Amino acid sequence: MVVAQRKFQYEEVQTKEFLQKEKKTIEMNKKSKVKASQKLQIIVSIAVLVGLCIGMIFGYVQLTETKYRIYYLDKEARELSAQIENLKIELESVKKTDIIERQAKEMLGMQYPQKDQTVYLDMGDQPITALKEPAGQTTKTEKGNLLFLLKGIFVKMYALLD
Template identity: 40%
Template structure:
């Protein structure tokens, strides 16, 4: 059943119409504010993801160049180790003993033989 909505006065009609318009405007403002809020949240999430990906890319870039630097230093270490091992040949050791320590081969009179019993 329908309500009896008879309007008795012109002023009463205007008041009802104003109230309807005000409540309609409030609803549209509320809907717009919700849409704007959802849009702002979505933009914030997207910007957060982009910043995260940028930071990850920056760290990957740093890791790549640190690994490259580490590899170059490992190569230098290997080269220095090979120089050390190459300097320890018997000729080099003999030369260093003669020059720095004034050593020489023993003479026949300085050699002593030891007999071992079986």
């Protein structure tokens, strides 16, 4: 009888344990089953996250391209600034009279006039206003005159000085 009782208790304990395990598996199956709306929600969330990641990567690509453009424009600005400085230096060298004088002597073979090449004009008592006559109003007697030639030279030199 003791053996029968033990067998009965063993079966009773086993069935209780089996029922409890079965109950737990049923509860777990209910919990582990994901509803269709939850699946859709998960898929949409993942898609949104992927979209955000792609958007961030695209933003960084645009930022990097802009930085490269800025770098190259800055480099070009520095090169142009250096070129401007070189041109300013070259302009200063062209504006200096001693450099102009040296180039005139070396390249063009120019020289200062000597004593025998200098011509002096004597205007006498003629007023300076007489020099401002238009060139077309000369008379026939003046054309052959040495004074007329000297007057023409003086007018041309005076025009160069203006």
